[in-house]
Amino acid sequence: MSKRIVVIDGARTPFLRSGTGYMDLMSYQLGLFAIRGLLNKTGIDPKEVGYVVLGTVITNVKTSNVAREAALTAGIPNTAPCHTVTMACISANQAIVTAMHVLQNGDADVVIAGGTDCASDAPILFNKPMRKKLFKAQKLKGLADSLKFVSTLRPVDFKPEAPAIAEFLTGKTMGLDCDILAARYGVTRQEQDEFAVRSHQLAAKADAEGILAYEIAPVEAAPKFKRISKDNGFRADTTMEKISKLKPAFVKEGGTITAANASFLTDGAAVVLLMTEDKAKELGLTPKAYLHSYAFSGCDLKEELLLGPTYAMSKLLAKTGINISDIDVFEFHEAFAGQIMANLKCMASDDFAKNKLGRDKAVGVVPMEKLNLWGGSLSLGHPFGATGARLVTTAANRLAKENGKYALLSACAAGAHGHAMILEKY
DSSP, X not given: OOOOEEEEEEEEOOOEXXXXXXXXXXXXXXXXXXXXXXXXXXXXXXXXXXXXXXXXXXXXXXXXXXXXXXXXXXTOOTTSOEEEEOBTBTHHHHHHHHHHHHHHTTSOSEEEEEEEEEGGGOOXXXXXXXXXXXXXHTTXXXXXXXXXXXXXXXGGGGOEEOOOOBOTTTXXXXXXXXXXXXXXXXXOHHHHHHHHHHHHHHHHHHHHTTHHHHHBOOEEETTTTEEEOSOOSOOTTOOHHHHTTSOOSSOTTXXXXXXXXBOOBEEEEEEEEEEEHHHHHHHTOOOSEEEXXXXXXXXXXXXXXXXXXXXXXXXXXXXXXXXXXGOSEEEEOOXXXXXXXXXXXXXXXXXXXXXXXXXXXXXXXOOGGGBOBTBOHHHHOBOTTTHHHHHHHHHHHHHHHHTOSEEEEEEEETTTEEEEEEEEEO
């Protein structure tokens, strides 16, 4: 018999621009702050947690199963299995879906799921020739061998290999792909800048009203224990006049993607507390929402890298019989303003539906007055492995605040993937 899975609550660290307040921290530490914040917020006994699954993208070899290190240091008993998943920008989305299966299968009654990433701690590697030399150097014996090895080293061997920002199979950056996508679907620079300004102003408004503070678990990390309690990415003074002056970041001549209408490198973690409805009743907890249903999609890497949300939403709505008009809350990941606007246009297009989705008519028009009303990734930031859990938390909170029935969240990801999920108010 199918079990109903519920969201009790969510918590996240403040999301910070990479290279700022979390420079001395690792991903597992951000994860532990988010988990600890969730435990404090919900009051649940850590012994009740039967499983932890976190998403991540920037893996540190020292904490390859970052879910385990984060969970144990946050106080979760060592009897609770933990594992880490990665699916680019929808890693936390995948973690939450994995948690649903764990609960459905009866492997646990209570699961913490989400994700963590610290781009400030991205590993910088030696290049491949140097790595081969160092691997062979493990077998060196004695001073003579060591001196002979040192004599083979050249300055070029010490040239670092920075983490790749391009799609491995196509060699194109996501920003370049978005520039191409925006041009293909007629998304103008002005439309993108207007959407970016909207995101920043809505985030600033939500912050001023104390809405964002409710989601955030403040961080106080050694050695200075300086309290960090706010996101530092959004700019309340963002205006069209200011950002319209910025030069294109990827396609220098005629490009429309800039630093202002693209999400920035971000450090942070976010988690949600999930359990079966029966377990929530047993513990006396009041859920915020049901995890109703979900869908993943895969697309053409060369032509549709960022159109995953449209494909995933089309699959999900067809599967559930729910229409766009039934949705009260929309929470979409804002990788780029151009990506959001292109997906909205494709969703509203009958031609795209017939030619690409196998539908008789368009997926539907998303009302802007229902979309990302508390800001989004363009303003709040996008820790790759964590954003999905922020989306679920915000969607559940908005359902409660706005008295809606259904929330639809969606995100794109590298590898031409997409994810969509429907939450139903409890």
